Amino acid sequence: xxxxxxxxxxxxxxxxxxxxxxxxxxxxxxxxxxxxxxxxxxxxxxxxxxxxxxxxxxxxxxxxxxxxxxxxxxxxxxxxxxxxxxxxxxxxxxxxxxxxxxxxxxxxxxxxxxxxxxxxxxxxxxxxxxxxxxxxxxxxxxxxxxxxxxxxxxxxxxxxxxxxxxxxxxxxxxxxxxxxxxxxxxxxxxxxxxxxxxxxxxxxxxxxxxxxxxxxxxxxxxxxxxxxxxxxxxxxxxxxxxxxxxxxxxxxxxxxxxxxxxxxxxxxxxxxxxxxxxxxxxxxxxxxxxxxxxxxxxxxxxxxxxxxxxxxxxxxxxxxxxxxxxxxxxxxxxxxxxxxxxxxxxxxxxxxxxxxxxxxxxxxxxxxxxxxxxxxxxxxxxxxxxxxxxxxxxxxxxxxxxxxxxxxxxxxxxxxx
Ligand code: ATP
Ligand code: MG
Numbered sequence: 001x002x003x004x005x006x007x008x009x010x011x012x013x014x015x016x017x018x019x020x021x022x023x024x025x026x027x028x029x030x031x032x033x034x035x036x037x038x039x040x041x042x043x044x045x046x047x048x049x050x051x052x053x054x055x056x057x058x059x060x061x062x063x064x065x066x067x068x069x070x071x072x073x074x075x076x077x078x079x080x081x082x083x084x085x086x087x088x089x090x091x092x093x094x095x096x097x098x099x100x101x102x103x104x105x106x107x108x109x110x111x112x113x114x115x116x117x118x119x120x121x122x123x124x125x126x127x128x129x130x131x132x133x134x135x136x137x138x139x140x141x142x143x144x145x146x147x148x149x150x151x152x153x154x155x156x157x158x159x160x161x162x163x164x165x166x167x168x169x170x171x172x173x174x175x176x177x178x179x180x181x182x183x184x185x186x187x188x189x190x191x192x193x194x195x196x197x198x199x200x201x202x203x204x205x206x207x208x209x210x211x212x213x214x215x216x217x218x219x220x221x222x223x224x225x226x227x228x229x230x231x232x233x234x235x236x237x238x239x240x241x242x243x244x245x246x247x248x249x250x251x252x253x254x255x256x257x258x259x260x261x262x263x264x265x266x267x268x269x270x271x272x273x274x275x276x277x278x279x280x281x282x283x284x285x286x287x288x289x290x291x292x293x294x295x296x297x298x299x300x301x302x303x304x305x306x307x308x309x310x311x312x313x314x315x316x317x318x319x320x321x322x323x324x325x326x327x328x329x330x331x332x333x334x335x336x337x338x339x340x341x342x343x344x345x346x347x348x349x350x351x352x353x354x355x356x357x358x359x360x361x362x363x364x365x366x367x368x369x370x371x372x373x374x375x376x377x378x379x380x381x382x383x384x385x386x387x388x389x390x391x392x393x394x395x396x397x398x399x400x401x402x403x404x405x406x407x408x409x410x411x412x413x414x415x416x417x
Contacts, residue, residue: 007121017322026126029149035104035128040084046074052083056199063111077110081127089131090293099132118275118307127302134297136235139263146279146301154317157267160250163233165225166261173224174200184214204254220251236263259284272310279303325355326413328370332382340381350410
């Protein structure tokens with residue numbers, strides 16, 4: 001027996017309706033926000049993620065599924081959706097379309113991590129990316145979309161917001177961070193020592209307990225924002241307040257990817273343990289230029305579908321029930337099972353979810369099976385029913401029966417919704 005790879009999960013037929021529900025909520029949110037779906041390949045040139053996600057990130061340093069293809073090219077399974085979305089935008093000349101360009105995706109993502117609750121090696125994200133607008137209203141719109149999506153799932157989360165400024169304010173802030181961390185450096189992890197040299201901001205994102213105790217006392221980026229970044233952040237906060245979206249400013253949020261600038265945010269839950277961030281996002285005004293295109297502001301978020309599922313299960317959020325057959329058409333014997341099959345087929349062509357026997361079951365066993373499926377009605381076709389052209393349709397919930405012409409079963413079901 002060959003087992004499923006570590007850190008991956010099957011979706012079983014009894015569970016797929018939960019996925020579909022979350023995906024439907026994602027698509028409904030996307031629709032009212034005018035976001036159009038994009039799909040990018042599961043693998044890209046490794047260089048895209050090196051440049052797009054950033055050399056100092058855990059994702060690029062430790063977590064990528066990188067392989068050489070038979071042509072000797074270095075390829076990587078997508079660890080996230082933004083870099084691919086940006087490549088799609090650039091490569092297809094979307095910069096010449098009317099701005100902003102508003103997109104969304106639902107995609108698998110791959111990271112070589114230590115699997116635990118809410119942390120997998122293959123996971124799925126619903127993400128949105130909006131290209132071309134630097135306005136704080138766009139930041140607010142993206143945050144509202146995330147909030148509306150989470151509300152439609154009925155999960156409770158809190159929004160944590162921060163601004164990590166632009167290159168100018170970050171240079172000054174990084175100096176302050178270096179000064180603060182210098183005396184503690186010998187007690188911090190290797191990764192943090194390397195981050196200290198290359199990108200001190202990243203130290204705030206360290207997951208090591210030994211490092212976390214130092215990061216909590218670090219200077220806050222919000223005290224170092226330049227005039228423009230400060231005003232932009234004020235604008236975002238004002239819009240959130242005016243639209244009754246609750247948030248707290250958390251100056252420790254820097255996000256795990258290098259391309260972020262200004263607004264960054266996370267929707268967090270306390271109900272799913274250590275992996276509490278169900279949705280993270282932010283502005284990445286520098287990414288397109290980093291990838292060789294003309295500079296263009298952009299902002300987005302990605303929500304982890306498995307973590308949302310976990311949260312919904314842990315907090316007892318109701319998933320809609322999977323659809324049940326409206327009718328089960330049973331056949332009395334060998335011959336009438338074929339007639340039952342034909343009637344079932346006809347109902348299906350009219351859009352009715354109908355079932356019939358495929359297992360040569362007795363009538364009694366067919367009833368039992370129909371009940372297990374949760375069929376709303378059952379009709380038994382026997383020789384008499386065939387010659388009369390009429391059948392007793394039994395409502396399973398109360399046992400009441402009605403005589404219905406075989407040719408009118410569809411009409412009967414339509415009337416009795
Ligand atoms: P974390 O701090 O938990 O590692 P991250 O900053 O690496 O998260 P992002 O790259 O921002 O996460 O991805 C966005 C969302 O995708 C996360 O908020 C989370 O819900 C989900 N996610 C990220 N990594 C995983 C994973 N390995 N397994 C399941 N979901 C994940
Ligand atoms: Mg991570």
